[in-house]
Amino acid sequence: MTEPGATEEEQRPRRELRATALRALRATPGFLGRWLLRIVLPLAGAAAVLHAFPYHATVQDVPFEVEGSLFSRPGLNADTTLGSWEFPHLTGLPVGVTITPQDVDLLKLTKAAGSDRAAFVQALQADFTDLVPKIALWLAAEVLIGVLLGLAVAAAVNMSIRYLRGAPKRAHELRIRVIQLGSALGVVVLVGVFGWATYNPNWVQQSRLTGTLAAAQLFPGQLSQYYEQNNKAFDVLGSVLGIQAALQQQIDAEAPSTALRIMFISDMHLAANYPLVQVYARSYDVDLIVNTGDESLFGTGIELTPGYLDAMRAVAAETPMLWLAGNHDSPAVEQTMRTIPGVTVLGSKTQNADGYDVRAGYVDAFGLTIAGLPDPRVYGGPGAYGADDSKVTDPLERDAVDAALADVVGDPEASASSSSSSAPPDGTADSPSDLFFDIFAAHEPVQADELRDQLPDRIRQTNVGHVHKQNDPGDLQSDGRIDLVEGSTGAGGLNDIVRGDTRPPIAFSIESVAPDCQFTRVVRFAIASSTPTSASAAEATTPQAFGDDVTASTIYFTPQDIDDNRTCSADLGISAEHPL
Template sequence: MRWVLRIALPLLGAAAALQAFPYHATVQGIPFEVQGSLFSRPVLSADTTLGSWEFPDFVGLPFGVHISPEDVDVLQITRAAEGNLPAFVERLQADFAAQVPRIATWLLAEFLIGLAVGLAVAAAINMSVRYLRGRPRRPSELRYRARQLGAAGLALAAVTVYGVVSYNPDWVRESRLTGSLAAAQLFPDQLSQYYTQRSKALDVLGSIVGIQAELQSQVEDDQTPQPALQIMYISDMHLAANYPLVAQYAATYDVDLIINTGDEGAFGPAFELTPGYLDALRAVTAETPMLWVAGNHDSPETEQVMRSIPGVTVLGSKTATSDGFDVSAGLVDAFGLTIAGLPDPRVYGGPGEYGADAPSVVEPLQRRAVQEALEVADPTAVAATTDDPATTATAPPADGSPVADGSQPPPEASSTATRTDEAIDTTPIDVFALHEPVAAEEVREVLENDVRLTVSGHTHQQSSSDELQDGDGAITLVEGSTGAGGLDNIVRGQDRPPISFSIGFVSEACQFTRIMRFQITPQDTAVLTDPATAADVQAPEAFGDDVTASTVFFRPQQIDPDRTCDVDLGISDERPWPTTD
């Protein structure tokens, strides 16, 4: 208990000091409060009544710094920001940067004072306990306490070193917006109209959105070149009436291409796709071309319906067999990018393993489907038959567990399978679209360094930002459900996930420069799409955390320096994955 007090009380003292004594600054006439936090909120953030702007990868320590305006004179902001917003933002940045050393000194001092007070209280409690127990005072009490203080100093030094080492100089490359600040990212024109139609106070709040937007644009200018293409990633529509939303998002960001990783339906049959649903889809693809791969809720008949939609290019194919489904991969050249796709081999309610949900059955099926579609040999088969490297081994079941129809599962495909030199074109794939993340993982294993970005869906949950790009530069994107789960969520009895989608930016040199990822609480999307509702009912604060917008800047990848991406290059016809024929 004494050791718990020795550790806990100094930390509590430091946290309390940071909370109790914020730094107060005035920047360009705007008063700000700068507050530190320990453990409770370890990010760098700017908070306003319109939402929050966070930078989560500042440092590895559980320490945060939060900036928020206080007692704002809105008329003063209006006078300062009117006319030349970029110049006002530059002055704001310069004034705040000049105060950063004082702010840092203040936060460090109150942290150390809180730590020292906590240590003193812990020492006092320990000595009081010894006194109450009737123990004699140690002859070397001061030396003992000095050693404890020295140990605390060494621990503090170690933590400080860790903080310095873990400091991320590229912290500005990832940020997250919430509330109306995020909503303004979705529909900047509509939100601007909203603010200008309301009172002067709300017009000033609109200028705060403008300040954030100007700061964000400066970050983008510093981090990335001008984009040549915008790609929208959607998935798992599940018959939801969200294509009008997709159309608005695409128009807002001048999207050049939509990549849809499947699950258009709920149970699989083509008659699920009603005329109204297909009309909404046609309205999207009339303006923006779409690449589509079938998911596990899409039957071969659904795939044929999608092929009939003008503007939709189906990648790969799914065909019924006597005992399940066969899938093949396809390729297109789109605006200078080589994009491949492979459907999910399952169909909801299908026979045996082709309708299974258990990971022990699904994962081997997905891996085997990827290897067969890309004509990859099982390494054990290569070792057994060196004269025929394309032969596939028939190993016994991996775990012996039965599949849905009572039969034994197929042999588990090795995740370390290698491709045959003859089977696969060596042209690097810029984007490989699949439905299942485990299939995307297998594609990376199979094609090694020949895939720059994989995109999948299925899980109804976006992958976290720190999982997007690995140390080698490869990008792995898992998109959430743009249809917010649809009937699939009702069947599973789960809460509806947020409506999720992403907008990726590609430079003229074909580099993936950054991605913006959006999540919207489903029941509140009318606020964003109905101008009457937005203008007459909702206040800016009402968006709360219903909208989240995250921006992640990618590190450059190693690609041919002579490559060019441009919308004028167009989209080719789909062609099958290269074979040994």
């Protein structure tokens, strides 16, 4: 295309520019394809070599196989026939190491571990630690060999394509390949430096147990009977679990002592799971249960059957419970909960002409100030109060939080000047605007977000449910603040039937509190199983009743900013509920 009035000399640069752009455009797919091969094939080669040639070692007469991986299982993982022990946060790289015992003589292991388990575990740790440099060198060499093989294949593919197309041989082909090899090796070195820079020295503080190893954490008192009935191998099981427990004790030894334990449950939805809660509370000496609501399905008090309430009474008779109303709980459900001995209802939900009003409340529990705010919605309620669209319900939730905290927020400038202080050790305060909350429970995550916005630096931990899924370990703590989203302890109610959702696991957590009131760690359980149909504790207190597909994740917290003179103890008791 020529421009009117332009000379040939003036048009030539424009034509050359257009021609160059067209050549670059045509060459782009080939360029991208070549570099895709140079990236994908080396990674695939490294992954293949790591998988094909694991490191073999014998530690305390136990043969191990150590296999590296890319992308599939990051972190450090120990696999056994009884489950896995996983430490996912080793570095920022998607690189993993899996240790698997091979052809273990279980009777020999049982004898070795049974005679002096502590000494056996110490020797096992020491011998394996001595092998770590050799294992690391082996895996690094495998990665390098895999990358080189991948580059060689990429070069061969590229040269073959050029040959089939009849392209002329490039000058300085060898120099080009050497430059590419050097670039690849440089990338490998940079990746190694990134892995070193992102190494997490506290990787041992986040772990995850699966299978029988996790089930042992859940039902320590019942496993003997269970496995004697199933495979007569309890001695062997006990030895393997004992080894894992001894290693876990060494990790726990660095943590502060525990003054009390708090169990978090949510979204029971009439499931017959209170016997499970009772077994768990007994097994772990739980001192307090915090329940963030959705007890019913359709919001009516008549749904809480005598058998269901009996199971709840059995739990609350042994372990006190703090409860607040969820979006499936009407004022009638709340009133029923107030009649159960051992249950303290936080806040209140009352009906008005347009919908529902909610009030927040708090208690002094074992040295902690724990507050709760119900959900303003009710299943089948009018307008926004019965809606499911978050665009409609989120503003309603936030407005309810703002109204409930009107007397607590106080003067923003005054609040900011004293935001780092906490309430006195006994939980008292001169006025609501002086209160510092160790735990502020609500039902929905949007409520927790608004609580954080309204009370910056005055809430140490929020606790919610509603979404039927536990939040990720990486989202639990940020800048010392803890936000716990609990899954459905009732396994989701009727969502799998009504909405076609996949049935979530039965989920609950236990948090350890130190004598100085620091929250030190949380263990989170998830049981992928069907719910028992009976609310009878006699029929639902064994692992068989709930299945043994259990995951137990342990996360340690960094210290939070609280007063130095705090004291927490199960002997301090629980006060009556105070309105906010």
